[in-house]
Amino acid sequence: MRSETQIRQGLAELADTVRSREGYEANVRKRAQRIRTRRRVVSAAAAAACLAVVVSAFRILAPAAGPQLVATPPDGPFLGWASAGDALDAGLLAEAVKAWDSTSGSSASPHSAVRPLVATQVPYFGPVVVAQGYDSDGAPRLSFFTADRSNGSALTLRADRPAPDPAQTQVVSLVSSRLTGPSGVASSDYWGTYAIVVAMPGLTKLQVDTTAIDQTLRQGGGLDNGRFVVEELSNSSTAPTTTITGYAGTRTVFKTAGEGGAVGDPLAVSAAVVHRDQQQLTVSLADGRTIREGQLAVARDGLVGRVTAVDQDKKQATIALITSTAFVSPVYTNISNVPGTAHGTGDKVVVENIPLGEKSIINEGNRVLAPDPAQRSDTAGAVTIGRATRDKPNDATTVELTPTVDVAKLTEVQIMTPPAAASR
Template identity: 50%
Template sequence: MYDTTELRDGLAELAEPVTPTEGYEGAIVRQAGRIRRRRRIATATAASVCLTVVVTMFRVAGYGSAGQLAASPPDGPFLGWPAVENVDGALVREAVQVWDRAGSAGPHTAVRALAATQNPRLRSAVVVLQGYDKQGAARLAFFTGDAGESGALRVRADRPAPDPVTTQVISLVSPRLTGTAGAVSSDGTYAIAVAMPGVTAVRVSSTAVDEEITGSPDAPTSRLVVERLPLNATAQTTTIEGFLKPGRPFAGVTKVFQVAGEDGADGDARAVPAQVVSRSGQQVIVTFAKDANVQPGQLAVVAEGLVGRVSAVDTARGEATVDLVTSSGFAGQVYTNISNVRGSVRGDGGKLVMEGIPATGDVYKTNRVLMPDPAQHSDQIGAVTIGRAAADNAPGAATVELTPAADLVHLTELSIMTPAAG
C-alpha cells in the first residue's frame, strides 16, 4: 500500500502555480528531474560526511599501530576547538567585560570560548577566550576568579593567539591566579591546561617536585585540567602530556604530545629563549632576540634546573655569556627544599659545593637545593633547583658537594629569566 500522505506531499512538491500550456508535461518532468538530482547530491554529500566522520573516528580512536589525533580545522586565526564541557554564558559575558577594561585594547569582537566553568581544584571560575582586539589582532586570554572579591574575574594572561594548525594544548602556569591582579597566591602555583579535541587524558608534572603529579593516563580526564604545584614551579619546569585511549579493549594508551608549560601570568618573570652557539671552558655563549631585556645577573635555566648566571651581554649582537654553575666565577645564596637549611654555593672549575651550612643544619644525600631567582619577587617564587646533595654532610661539617640538576655537557638551548615588564 502507498502512503497517501507521502504521495500527496510529493505531488504538491512537483506542482507549479502556472496555467497548463503546450509543453507543460515536459516542464513537470524537468522539475521532477531537478528534485531527484538535488536529492541524489544531498544523499551523496551525507554519505561523504558520514565516511569522513568514520575515518576521523578511526584516527582519533587510535586504531592501527599507533593512535593519532585528527587536527581541528582552524577557525580563521583561532583554534577551531569546541569549548570544554558546558559553557557558562554569564561567565563569558563577565570575562568579555573584564577583557575590554583590563586586557588588550577593547572592545573585543568575534569572541568565542574555549572554556568557561567553575573549577573545584582552583575553587574559582576558569575562562579561556579567543577574539580580536581593537586593532584586529587575534588574542587569547585566561581568566580566573579573585578570592578576595567574591570570585570576580581577573585577566591573568593576554597573549597573541597561538598557531591554530600546530597547537595541541594551551597552558598557563603561575602563582598569581587566585587573588587580585599580580598578587601571589598563598597556596602555591597552579597549572591550567586546555587540550585539543580527541585527547582522553591530560597529565601535568613538574621537576620542581620530587614525585610526578599523580594522574593515570588510563583514567579519562577533562580536556581542561588544573593542577596545584609548589611555589617554585614555573612554566619552564612544568611538562604537560596528552594521551589517547584507543577504543579497543586492552590496547593501552598512546602519548600524543609532551610539551613544556607555555608561560606565566601578568606579574610573573618572563623566560627569554636562547640558543647555545659556542662553549669556552666553563662558559657558554648564547643568542637571543635583540629586543629581550637580558641583563647580567639573570639566571639561565632548563627544565631540570639551573644552568648558570649571565655574566656579560652584547645587546647589539643579541648575545650573552653564561657562567655555568660549576665555573669558578659562579657563587650565590641557596637553601634546601622543605628543610630550609641555608647556605651558599660556589663552583670550583669542575664541581659545585654548598658551604656555610649551620652546625645545627643537616643536609642528606639527594636533598634538593634551591637558588632564589632575582627576577622574581621573593626567595620562594620560581626558585630554581641548582642541584642535589651528593652525600650526607658529615656531623658538624659546613660543606657538602652537590650534583648539578642540569646536564651541563649537552646544552643546546636554555631560557634566561627576566623580570616582568613594569
C-alpha cells in the same frame, strides 16, 4: 646362449621400431602442468582458509582501536575547538569579557566575537575562563581568567596573548604561581603554582609533569581526565620546568613544554649555545635588549648559571656555569628551608654557611633551590641548582651538590628576564 653384446644389439634394434604417438610428449607436459596447477590452487585455498580463520580470530580477540583524532577546522584566525570542561557557564563568560575590556582599557571599543575554550567552575580551585576574541584593534587574542581569592573570587585577567596558529596548535596552557591572588602577585603557598591546560578535541587524558619537585608518574598511566585540566604544582614550578603530554587512549599525541606569560611572571628568553668550556657558556640572542648581567639561565632540569656579560653588537651573552668560580648565589633546601650560600669551585658546586643545629639536617639527595631575582620572590619560581651529594655531618657547615643539569648536552637555555610592564 647369447653374449652380452648380442643382447644389447637386439634391444637397440627393437627400440628403433618403437615410435611414440604424435603429440604424446606435449600431452604429458600439459597433464603435468594441470596437476601442478590443481596442487597450487588447493594450497592457495588452504592458505586463504587459514588466513580467514586468523583474521576472524583477530577481529574477535584484538582490542578495539583507540580514539580517532579528527582535525578541527580553524574558526577564522581562532581555534575551532568546542568548549571543554563541564557545561559552559554563560554568566562566567560574560564576567570574563567585562574584566577583559576593563583591564585592557578598551571599554569604548570592547572585545568582539568572543568565543570560549573553557568557562566553568573547577572543584577545589574556582572559576576558570579561557577565551578567544578580537581586541579593539581587530587583532585576534587568547586570554586566561581565574578568581582573585582575596577579592571575593572576582574574575581577574591573568594572561592576554596573541591567538595561536589554529592550524598548528594542539594545546594551550598557562603555568604560573600568580593565578589565585591579586593581579601579578605570586602565591606564597608551597603548592601555589597551577597549570591550566586545554587541548584539541579527541584527547582523552592530559599529564602535567614538573622537574621542580620529586614525582613518579607512569607514562600513560592514571585515569582519563579529558582535554581540560587544572593541575596543582609546587611553587617553584615554572613553564620552562613543566612538560605537558596529551594522550588519545594509550597513544601519545604530543609532548611539549608548558607556556607562561601570566601578568607579573618573568619572561623566559631562549638563547642557543654556541660555545662552551668548563667555566662558561656563550649563547646567541635573537633579541638581547632585555638581557642583563645577573639574570639566571635555566634549562628544564634546573639552573645552568648566571649571565655575566652581554654583547649587544654580537647579540651574544656569557653565562658563568654554577660550577665556575665566578658563580655565587643564596640557596636553601626544598621543604626544610635550610639556608646557605652556593658557589662554584671550578669543577663542582658546594653550599657553605649552613647554620649548625638540629634543624639544619641535609641528607643525600635533598633538593637545593636558588631564588630567581626576576621573580621578585624567594620561593616562587626558585630554581633547582642540585642535590646533596651525601649526608651533611651534624657538625659540618658545608655540603657538596650534584648539579641537575647536564651542561654537556645543552643546545639551548632560557634566560629569565623581569616581567614586561604590560601583559601584552
